[in-house]
Amino acid sequence: MARAARDPEERIRERNIRLIIKAGIEIFARKGFDGTRIAEIAEASGLPKANVYYYFSSKEEIYTTIIAHLLASWDNALKYISPEREPAEAFRLYIKAKLDYTRKNMAESRLFASEIIQGARFLTKKDREHIRQVTDRHVAVIEGWIAAGKMLPVDPRHLFIMLWASTQFYSDFEPVAIDALKTSRLKAGDYDKAAATIAETILRGILPCS
Amino acid sequence: MARAARDPEERIRERNIRLIIKAGIEIFARKGFDGTRIAEIAEASGLPKANVYYYFSSKEEIYTTIIAHLLASWDNALKYISPEREPAEAFRLYIKAKLDYTRKNMAESRLFASEIIQGARFLTKKDREHIRQVTDRHVAVIEGWIAAGKMLPVDPRHLFIMLWASTQFYSDFEPVAIDALKTSRLKAGDYDKAAATIAETILRGILPCS
DNA sequence: TTGAAAGTTGACACTTTGGTCAGCTTTTGA
DNA sequence: TCAAAAGCTGACCAAAGTGTCAACTTTCAA
Incomplete structure (x- = not known):
């Protein structure tokens, strides 16, 4: 496997999710939920759109993840x-x-x-x-x-x-x-x-x- | 013609524009510019979409008209x-x-x-x-x-x-x-x-x- | 009454969007 | 070394989006 489930680093996954979240914050902030296109988030985070969908199953999931981080x-x-x-x-x-x-x-x-x-x-x-x-x-x-x-x-x-x-x-x-x-x-x-x-x-x- | 250009009433035009603006305000407020679909404005104002385009040439024109009204x-x-x-x-x-x-x-x-x-x-x-x-x-x-x-x-x-x-x-x-x-x-x-x-x-x- | 301007609209063309997928490459534990 | 898990992605699709148009109806001044 790419790494053991218990691998303490999880670097790739962590890094990409961070990039997506970071780009998402900027774009959701400027365009609101309905106005944001995930293609734009993908571009801003330097990942192909399909790769974004590898980590998040929908636009809503990206958005609610961000909101949860925020409130914390x-x-x-x-x-x-x-x-x-x-x-x-x-x-x-x-x-x-x-x-x-x-x-x-x-x-x-x-x-x-x-x-x-x-x-x-x-x-x-x-x-x-x-x-x-x-x-x-x-x-x-x-x-x-x-x-x-x-x-x-x-x-x-x-x-x-x-x-x-x-x-x-x-x-x-x-x-x-x-x-x-x-x-x-x-x-x-x-x-x-x-x-x-x-x-x-x-x-x-x-x-x-x- | 439907009415003289100088007709003081202009009722139909006025009424429809008012309906579109009113619906537009509600929907733009809830969804932002990018998130708003004119089909939704059309529905909310009770007009077919094509009729909305008879009065406004684009989504942006509806939006900027509203902003201008607002500031006034x-x-x-x-x-x-x-x-x-x-x-x-x-x-x-x-x-x-x-x-x-x-x-x-x-x-x-x-x-x-x-x-x-x-x-x-x-x-x-x-x-x-x-x-x-x-x-x-x-x-x-x-x-x-x-x-x-x-x-x-x-x-x-x-x-x-x-x-x-x-x-x-x-x-x-x-x-x-x-x-x-x-x-x-x-x-x-x-x-x-x-x-x-x-x-x-x-x-x-x-x-x-x- | 009439004809031309105003108003209406279903259907269409074209583009963008969210989301999927099959098959590819990379990574890594053993 | 190697197989399987993880990661990656171009190509695709159905749905939804904006905007157009030709043909229709309504209105009203003359």
Whole structure:
């Protein structure tokens, strides 16, 4: 056989799947599920189309594999919202981490946005349940801060939406952000300025007057 | 002839174009440009496909017609950001109007979001220039307020992005909003609560301590 | 009433698409 | 060395896609 099933490397398979996924992320992000042709994914990953079908049995399988990967690495920025921290520091870190992540993973971010705008057709019940649970957990932290008088009584769920939306915008809607900021492309400084403005404004908006 | 060229009604033509546009908005919003098939638009508008081609010469022409319509009715909510008003009232009205508009025109809103996420391929230079000019005009108003000491010195462009992003989110990313708010569908009350939370938080974030 | 413009449409041509397959080459454990 | 598993791929297909067209019906000003 080409290699034992227990072969720890699995190099060819791994490499090709990685190439397909990588190309898929870019193209699904730009074209959405229905607009993406696997011939294009094949070309972008440097593999013949039939070879793509050797690893994935359908377009949907490529797509859902990507979505699953995505969700797994999704909650990372939220780790900063933890009860041991002070709210000011927690939100500052969260905003920075979220902007950083979307900036460095623009295609993933857009792919996810695209999937949601198109009706979240491929998000499973389990995926959505996961989103709910993660939100709940962090809502509880914020409610704790409010109860402790460390924060004004702001609705935590709407607050999360404001944070999510504001940070997401720069990557997902980059062309509009570029026009609104009157620049030609978003530079690191623009993201820093965004983080600063969002953090300052929101923090003044939710912290007790000091 | 069917009717004089000067006929003030033009009913058939008008009606059919309206039907096609209406169906197009829904379907382009759900599927994006590449994912939309004109056969589906035809079916949704109750016309045979060939009849759709009688009014529009291509898929692209339908799409760009819709985008043009959209942009025309876009700046409406921004009218509240005007120098005669006090910032608090202006932002409150803007947030309410924007949430209202996106709620009542979800498909348009999503179609536009979809177009941007997919790289703004069909926004003309003129369209984008328009976005810049509208932003500039309102940035100037905010700078006036800041100079007059009516507002803290917040970067107006990033502030607009926060407002745009936060209000847009509820319609464009409705499935996620539903999960985050732990509900089954967004009701009028949810939009009211959203408007209140956004307005309170942002206003506390940008107004001088009183 | 009439004739020409406007509107309608089934059927068609041509292209692209997702997906299959038979047979090829490469890899590797024994 | 060698056989079998893994990997590869050109060629193909049925279905679906965009766009066209010739012939039909409807409308209405004169």
